Amino acid sequence: MVRSDFIMEIRRYIVNPAERRLRAPWRVTVWLFLTGFGLVVFAGLVGVLSEVADLSGPVFVVGRQISVFAAGTAVAVGIGYLLDRRSLGDYGLDLDRQWWRDAAFGLALGVGLPALVLGVELAAGFVEVSVALATVDSGVLPLTAFGPAVAVLVLGAFFLVQATAEEVLVRGYLLTNAAEGLAGWVGTRRAVIAATALTGALFGVLHWTNPSASLLSVANITLYGLLLGACYVLTGRLGLASGFHVAWNYTLALFGFPVSGLRMGVALLSTDATGPTLVTGGEFGPEGGLIALPLLGVGGAALYWWVRREYGAVELLEHIATPQLRIRTRSDTANQDG
Template identity: 45%
Template sequence: MSPRLPEPLGWLLDRVVWLGWNRAERRPRLPIRLALAVVLLALLGRGAVAVGRFLTDGAGGTALASALPGSEVGPLVRVAAALVSVATVALAVGIAAVGLDRRRLSDLGFHVDREWWIDCAFGSALGVALMAGIVLVGVAAGWFRVTDTLYASPGASFLVLGATLLVTFAGVSITEELAVRGYLLTNLAEGLRIGPVTGRTALAVAVLLTSGLFGLLHAANPNATLASTATIAFAGVFLAAGYVLSGELDIPLGLHFSWNYAQGVLFGFPVSGVRVGVALVRTRETGPDLVTGGRFGPEAGLLGVAAILLGIVAIAGWVRARTGRLGLAPEVWTPDLRWRER
């Protein structure tokens, strides 16, 4: 027979365990799960940084060039770095979701089937359409001027750089949507359901928190301002809309990718403050920064805000047409946990 602790100490130990461990769900509580996920991502990120250095210090780039003779090393390095980044985040989120959260990976918005891909295609088309609308309105009003077509930075190939950025922006959309919306928003929406807080209220708070974080993640970008940080946070709400209305990341993934790619590669705008050095149609801002977003890009101006509002309406209409209903998806805040005790 194992010795029993004195009653006061036993009660205290039980309270300490209760603070960190949910016995009914057989997993750590939300703050500990998030902290461990951050540590896991940091550890895997160090490995990704080491791989990145290997690719950029010459040895890795030379190996890539040898494996693919006739290819440009620079674009190969960028593609490889994007793939490493995606793999790092996906691995960290996968381990955290399955091992710490006891979730199914599909609960992060990946019930992938034919319908999922159709919605992803809609998101992709929507991003291009909204950015094209910004260009048309801006040019018609004299706020933008077309200066060149099929532009590429000196010494760069339009096709090579365009293809490289296709992979790069796809990687950015996957990593950010998986980490911010799929993992963090889902965990917060569930974990904030405390006492009288309903699932819908918790989800609304989770969207605001993750969108604010999304804005802060871009606050150190080139040419960032307080206004750009606020509008990027609003873009976070925009990207979350498809997820919270459908329970899937299909629309946000397609939208995030195509918005960035159209903004930078198709129309030559800065993408969150960064010019990518290639443009199908190169544009220059001639109107007020308040409207155009200035050197940060359209998403920091009133044109971008208007496009985001229109996009939210379009997403709501699409979900309503596809599902026959319009409302917050309860599966976001009530995931089906693995090994739950019945």
């Protein structure tokens, strides 16, 4: 009897008996393992296909990178959907009309802030710019084989998938589950704030290994991760964060700036930073310099204005820490029967 009680007590730490699903820390652990395993299997299949069919050209290489991001996101969402028993809207993926309005504003913001960087650096004499639609050799994407015009479109497709994938995984899944897991300890409001901070820090650390990264670049990207998290927790939708992230990366690349230390291989402008590296970010791009900090203020003010305009009030959505399950829980059933 004692042994049975002990096993039941251990089980209650792993499984929520009322909701009949793993508790948040265990769900995320299983999710990470299965998602990683799924990506390894997918990459292996692609590798076998490339060997058998002798696929090694630039079109295949670019397609492979885009497909890995797309497949990884699909696998991660699918596994999370089964493990969490949430609705897709609970991950910020309720693609209603407001979602697309948010996405459109995010795209505009993601174009406007890099344009502001370029204008300020030009005015300060910190950058030299010339019009030059061209492709260059890059270790990220082999775009030189496409020609400049097509390469611009291919790069857009790449960032659309890559940046959206990061938002779905970091904000949609991890932030949501972290908030839920912390809610029982610190309350829903503090849990959402803490989860936003934790995923913002994770976002910064994930860019630590990028070329020319520094403590300042990691700090800046952490702050931008907080801004992207705010886009989610103030709207309950990933539209604004996804639109902003996609357009920010794409516009930086087209303006000839490095994107988090990476040269993407095609640009509309030839941009050469001549100002202090501490300010411009040098080879890491604007995200690695002090120029990134005032942009956060502009971005935060724009977010505040948009949320107040579209949602009526700017408030933290505590329901992000409270899951909406796709099935009734035992407690719900008991309450209805009572």
